[in-house]
Amino acid sequence: MDTELIYSDATKLAELIRTREVSPVEVMKAxxxxxxxxxxxxxxxxxxxxxxxxSAEKAEASVQRGDELGPLHGVPFTAKDSIDTAMVRTQRGTPIFRGRTPDTDATSVARLKKAGGILLAKTNLPEFSYGIESDNLLTGRTNNPWNLSLTPGGSSGGESAAIAAGMSPLGLGTDLAISVRGPAAHTGIVSLKGTHGRVPMTGIWPREPRRLWHVGPMARSIRDLSLAFAQLAGPDGQDGYSSSAIPFDNGIGSSNKRPLRVGWLVEPGFGPIDREVAATVKAAAEALKDYGHTVESVRIPALERDFALDVFSRLHVLEMKPGFVETTAGRSEDEVSYMARFMLSLPDTPAVEYIEAVQAAERLRDGYAEYFQRYDVLLTPVLPTPSFSHGQGELLINGQAVNILGIMSATSPLNVTGLPGISMRFGTSHDEMPIGVQIVGNWQAESTILHVASLLEQASPLRDMHPNL
Known part of the structure; x- marks a missing residue:
């Protein structure tokens, strides 16, 4: 097995293929x-x-002929099993869709293929993409490559684990409240949830409520996120939310040299945060000072008034529950996981509470808008704690018991508001688990947060660390 190939990022693999130092077949076989x-x-x-x-053999033939090559030519990629892939099973983590094989690719898959990428495999998830662990009745439980007794998170936990373990250099995940950023932090890789609507959700299930769902790249390096996002972004004429055609600057060039105003926030607004996580966020903020940026601790009053995770919960229960009812109708208990049963057991959000949640979401958007009048970037935790054991019902954070769903406290604000965020490793816990930071930008400011993330990547000695499997 070629260790260099399996731990190279997609950008490097594409370069090696383009210069004929390695063939697409060698990369695929590795x-x-x-x-x-x-x-x-x-x-x-x-x-x-x-x-x-x-497909790798065909890609190799193109190289030998001297054909014009796409930016990802010959590079394998994986996709979460809720994302449609033509003629490759997409079972959505449930026996209900056992053996389901789509005829067409999701827009995001088609765009990576158009760039020359080759679909390698599908990755695990919770049933219906609904859960903070990647475990289901059809394909079982995914383990964290850094410690197999711990979770890689959800719902894109199979994707994060595959990339961290060297099984894939690049992948696609989806994000309703945490699902590309949390798993990336659990496993020490990088991921990007772009501004809502930047990448079409066409061909991804469930589609409702699309105003909270996102699809985004997961990878080994910030430059890979930039490369993949450049292929993925833009309207497709099918997803009505995907309407932005604003040009994308990858953020890693010379055009981003002006000093930035950076705020960092751990508490209040996200509930209790583990001390090691808090120290990692502060360390990332301090590292940016060395690049000449203005950095200071901040507060966002809107996050203190309206707890975003509660707002999210009140919105999505009413909006997603009908889909659960329809999909599980007439199904036996051995076909439906505990998460779906839990969702079905929840009472509908009363109309007055739903309307209040909609208004709270607007207040949160306004609060962030006010913040970004004064700052360019916000640094926060991704998760309130490093990875934890499978099946935990609560977390103990600084002596305080927190329901396990509190793991979404720092990520859900970006789904409620639609703002872009990057998850990347910048620390290590006392038990050698990755700790991530979240880099948040203003609406459609992916270039800015990619630039900041690239600086933190340069400052971090952790990017070349891999699990010992």
Whole structure:
């Protein structure tokens, strides 16, 4: 197995293929060998694309002919199993959709393929993409490559675990309240939830409520996020929320040299935050000072008035529950997981509470808008604590018991408001688990947060660390 290939980022692999230092077939075989070696322990990959190797052979032929090559030519990528992939099973983590095989690709998959990427495999998730752990009745539980007794998070936990373990260099995940950023922090990789609507949700299930859902890249490096996002962003004429055609600047060039105004926030507004996590956020903020940026501790009053996770919960229960009812109608208990049963057991949000939640969401958007009048970037935790054991019902944070759903306290504000955020590792816990920071930007300011993330990546000695599997 070629260790250099399985831990290279997608940008490097594309360069090696373009310069003929390595072939797409060699790259594909290295990742298939890695899957065979470690997936039985991790259970991140649930389906391998039957034509992955044949597609690599075609990509190799293109290189030999001297064809014009896309920016991801010959590079394998994976996709969460809620994202449609033509002629490759997309089972959505449930026996209800066992064997389901779409005829067409989701827009996001099609765009990575157009850039030359080759679909390698599908990755695990909770049933219906609904859960903070990637476990379901059809394809089982995914483990964290750093410690198999801990979770890689959810709902894109299979994707994060596959990339962290060297089974994939690049992937697609979806995010309703935490699901690309949380798993990235659990496993020490990077991910981007762009501004709402920047990447179409076409071909991804569930689609409702789309005003809270996002799809985004997960990778090994910030430059990979930038490269992938440049391919993914833009309207497709099918997703009505995907209407922004604003040009995307990858943020990692010379055009971002002006000093930035950076605020960092741990508490209040997100509930209790583990001390090691808080120290990591502060360390990231301090690191930016060395690049000449203005950095200071901040507060956002809107987050203190309206707890975003509560706002999210009141909104999405009423909006998502009908879909759960329809999908599970007439199904036996052995076909429906505990998370779906939990969702079905929840009372509908009364109309007056729902309207108040909508108004609270608007207050949160206004609060962030006011913040970004004075600052360019916000640094926060991704998760209130490092990764935890499978099946936990609550977390103990600084001596305070917190319901396990509190893991979404710092990520859900960006789903309620639609703002973009990057998750990246910048620390390590006392028990050697990754700790991430979240880099938040103003509406459609992906270029700015990618620039800041690239600076933190340079300042961090952790980006070349890999699990010992």
């Amino acid at each position: 990742h298939l060998d890695r899957i065979e070696a470690v997936n039985p322990k991790v259970n991140a990959i649930v389906t391998i694309a039957d034509d992955a190797l044949k």
